[in-house]
Amino acid sequence: MHPYLRYLTDRLPEMTDLLTQLVRIESFSADKEGLDAMADAVSAELTRLGAKVTRYPQTTAGDHVLGVFNAGAGAPIAMILHNDTVHPRGAFAARFKIEDGKLYGPGAFDMKASHVITFYALRVLQAFGEMPNREIRVLFTSDEEIGSTTSRALIEETARGAALVMVMEPALPDGRLKSSRRGVAEFVVVAHGRAAHAGGDHQRGVNAIQEIAHQILRIQALTDYTRDIATTVSLIQGGTARNVIPARCEIHVDARASTLADAEWIAAQIHALQPVLPGARLEISGGFDRPPMECNAERIAIFERLKQIASPILTLDHGPSGAGSDAAFTAPIAPTMDGLGAVGDGLHAADEHVVLSSLPERAAMNALILREW
Ligand SMILES: [Zn+2]
Known part of the structure; x- marks a missing residue:
């Protein structure tokens, strides 16, 4: 010994x-x-x-x-x-x-x-x-x-x-x-639409929840197990009342990557997201708090x-x-x-x-x- x-x-x-x-x-x-x-x-x-x-x-x-x-x-x-x-x-x-x-x-x-x-x-x-x-x-x-x-x-x-x-x-x-070590990122994506009465004024509204629904599918689709990339939309909040077309919806995204190149790629993809609905706007923030080692x-x-x-x-x-x-x-x-x-x-x-x-x-x-x- x-x-x-x-x-x-x-x-x-x-x-x-x-x-x-x-x-x-x-x-x-x-x-x-x-x-x-x-x-x-x-x-x-x-x-x-x-x-x-x-x-x-x-x-x-x-x-x-x-x-x-x-x-x-x-x-x-x-x-x-x-x-x-x-x-x-x-x-x-x-x-x-x-x-x-x-x-x-x-x-x-x-x-x-x-x-x-x-x-x-x-x-x-x-x-x-x-x-x-x-x-x-x-x-x-x-x-x-x-x-x-x-x-x-x-x-x-x-x-x-x-x-x-x-x-x-x-x-x-x-x-x-x-x-x-995998890198860990947090992003926040906010969709801004236009509030309107869900019955009387439906055409005037831009539904922020609907906009975020498109973005959720895009973000989740960035996951790639073969590259050890994982993205998770993990929190969501939006809307004000049942009969109002929501003007705002916010999601939080957890992302993980094992290489610096993949971390940069994920951040670029998320920051490049574009709105789908006419009249909607996206506000995107966040990034990797800890880069991968x-x-x-x-x-x-x-x-x-x-x-x-x-x-x-x-x-x-x-x-x-x-x-x-x-x-x-x-x-x-x-x-x-x-x-x-x-x-x-x-x-x-x-x-x-x-x-x-x-x-x-x-x-x-x-x-x-x-x-x-
Ligand atoms: Zn520890």
Whole structure:
């Protein structure tokens, strides 16, 4: 057994305790009090490890926290984590349990296990006197699950100049790294028609709902599974009364793409939509909040090197993720890999859980990456 892995396996009970403490601090994306309590907890851990800690106070969102080790030393590595979860307060009492070597709880897998893995990766390096002589930046944001509006600039700044960006999101359920991320877009299409009495003045009206019906079919038809493109008209609202020809109808569209070219293509198609009914007008807004992270030649090369570094601990593989993450923001800026966190399952679901034996294993793996990259 690798000495790091032996050291960490001996500490699995304390890793489990720390994970329990962090999961108990419920930190839904909209819960500033819970998020700030998480910011306190990670600041305390970073301070204990000797980092220089900077807190970025937010007015409505939770505060962000950056810890820096060896400031100014060469070839920086950035580790990106998020404190928020998709679970509103109250889920801990209902769902927390440890059973068959798995820890269940809201946000345990996504991604508080990653916090524990990160802290212990640093701890094992310090215990062995093998902290690399390089700057290590560890960023904890508060709004990843809702698009990273307040943290995006800080994420990009943290990634700038890094030799490697380690996005500590959970691994795929079988432990594979996430080498690609689909891009996620939201568009809003509003049809403007002309209101008129549905009985007495039917000819004068321009029915905005009818107009939107044409557009819905066009938008849905952009879906192409062979290209991994999916478009979904997911919300609709229109009309004012049963006997009035509606003057306005609005739809929201979710769109996903795996390549930058396809993301641009979808956005162009949607923004080029033209009205069908004479007298109708379309108002179109939106785009990709997170671009896709492609599994290109650069990503494969990063993966191959990580696989080699991790080989004393485990055999790594990689695969695609259908969801978005902050890796999409860092990939254009610096070499990025995602999915370095724990092994588990039930992402965002009631049975979300972590395989506890993966905590020492992934912490040892990440320690080697920090040392060897
Ligand atoms: Zn996450």
